[in-house]
Amino acid sequence: MTEVIIPIGPQHPALKEPVNFRVVADGEKIVRLELDLSYNHRGIEKAAEQRDFIRVLPLLERVCGICSHSHTTAFAKGIEEIMQLEIPPRAQYIRTIIAELERIHSHLLWLGVAGHEIGFNTLFMWTWRDREAVQDTLEEMSGNRVHYGMNEVGGVRCDLTPAQVRAALARLPLLEERVQKYVGMVNEEETMLLRFRGVGKMTKQEALAYGAVGPTARASGVACDARHEDPYLVYAEIPWEVVTDTHGDVYGRTCVRIGEIQESTKIVRYCLEHLPEGNIRVATPKTAPTGECLSRYEAPRGELVHFIRTNGTDKVERIDIRTPTLANWTSVAMCLTGQNIADIPVIVAAIDPCLSCTSRITVIDDREKKKNAITFDELRERSRARWHAEERS
Template sequence: MNAFTIPVGPLHVALEEPMYFKVEVEGETVVSVDITAGHVHRGIEYLATKRSLYQNITLTERICSLCSNSHPETFCMAVERIAGVQLPERAEYLRVIAGEIKRIASHLFNVAIMAHLIGFDSLFMHVMETREVMQDIKESLFGNRMDLGANVIGGVRYDLDAERSAYLAAQMDRMDRDLAEIAHLYATNHSILQRTRGVGVLSHADALACAVVGPVARASGIAYDVRVKAPYAAYDRLDVPVHIESDGDVWCRAVTRLAEARAAVDLIRQCLRAMPEGPIAVAGRPAVPDGEAIAKCEAPRGELIYYLRTDGGKNPERLKWRVPSYMNWDALGIMMTGAKVADVPLIVNSIDPCISCTER
């Protein structure tokens, strides 16, 4: 059988962003894959050194749309470590709420796209309709459907009064019911199981070798979650379950995300019950001396790491981040090898890649 090359991308159905895959196939079977990145390089790490620490809160939030809250939160954590700032306890709980709201919306978007790629468009629309509840929550609480603008150095810029807390609690009850129904469909529907079980397998050993993170790692049996291993904000005072699967295929990655979305609903409820009274940010603008710090958080796609170095001036001397997709897309070569050409979009979508995060 003759081998030949299929160019996939840089524009294709599995991604909302450009990325080029050179797929070597024999017949309908993938033999190898080569990834060519760099189509959306924007030089943001350089731009960050030309803006003040406070301006960079806005800049980092625009690195990525689906995990836009994780970037400024982790950046603020790095600044706070250098400045020796201790967040008010209420602000820590409010940061958790903002992060978990984004996690639910991000995970639902990914599993909805999976249904679309399978051809199950009625399920795609059902999941996106459920996600729209989260979009309405974001618009109601933060004034924006994507970029929340929730974080400041030393705390948060939004608060929840009794009315907004009641609204959020009621919406979480609704989400709980809807997510249970969606999870049942993904766990039992024949069309989904037939197209995703045993497809794009990443074994536990290969997951360790590739150092994958987030739902991709947990779907291959790696019980690593920054919220548990290195708690930040208020996570050390919350019950954070780590959901893992063992088969490491496309289906396991989808059900892991759905389980984490349901867990996020419970985390928001825990925050609403336990959140103390008090200020939402430290008073004034803290002075930031020269120094360096590393901060990390569990973004929707996995471990997000920020490195910050300051020289006592208003601008950072160096700002760099390592995003989850950088670790995860290396595993695509293993996942795709031996797969069918028709499964390539499903496998790519299953790692939930963020190209703009990675290429920056």
């Protein structure tokens, strides 16, 4: 049979992020693929060179709509290392709480997307509803659902009140119960087993050779986790474990992420219960001395790296951002070879490529020429009706 080239993306119902694959296929089997990511370059690295340390954080927060806290923490801790600042423990704990809440909501979001890609939309609805509990906590703590704006160079912007801590702790048991249900589902639910098992397989050697990071690598038995390898914030002093799996397929990646939700929930609980007293930030100099720092951070999708160079002014000389998704593309391209075309969406989704989310809906009626925005509260009420019912019972 002759080979055909199938273009997939940048707009494609099964891929929600602007990426283009040129898939060379022989029948139903993928022979190889080429990658083009050129649809969304926003010039953030260049723009970051023009802004001082106060104004650069909101910009870096917008690199990603899901792991927004990851980028600001990676940058802030890098600059703090160059400035040789000692960050108060309370600020470190608050950063860790936000970081782990972010990981939980990101992994729940991923589990929903993965369910959606295999046509299991019930899972998608469930996980995204459960994710609201995390989003609520983040909104209560920071005032925002997506870009929390918690970090600044030298500490965090908002303190946590005892009432916020109590409210956050009160939400955890229901979340843990729900996640326990997903642990059962991933091992028993026929739909998930059939579409996840043996799909997109990658061995440990391959994961190392292709430079895979995060849950993608950990599902192949590579115990790489920047929180463990290069401890930052409070990860060196609190109890937690790196979650790995040896299946190496989409099923393994699902198990790792669900395990990480459980591990992150424990970290959040520990940090909330052991939140030290004290200041939440220190005074910082306006400028940073000439220096260089490779700041590693374990974002939900894998290791995020900011390579920062300062030049004695209040701006960076250079910031080089390597996002986990860029590191994982090579492994996707390799994983897809020999697989079925129908498995492209779920294999691509299994690295959790980064996509932005939004929380408002606009209804446009073409005939009536009416534009009608559903308010945030209306949308929430619709989606939360059942959640409320369960919370009460």
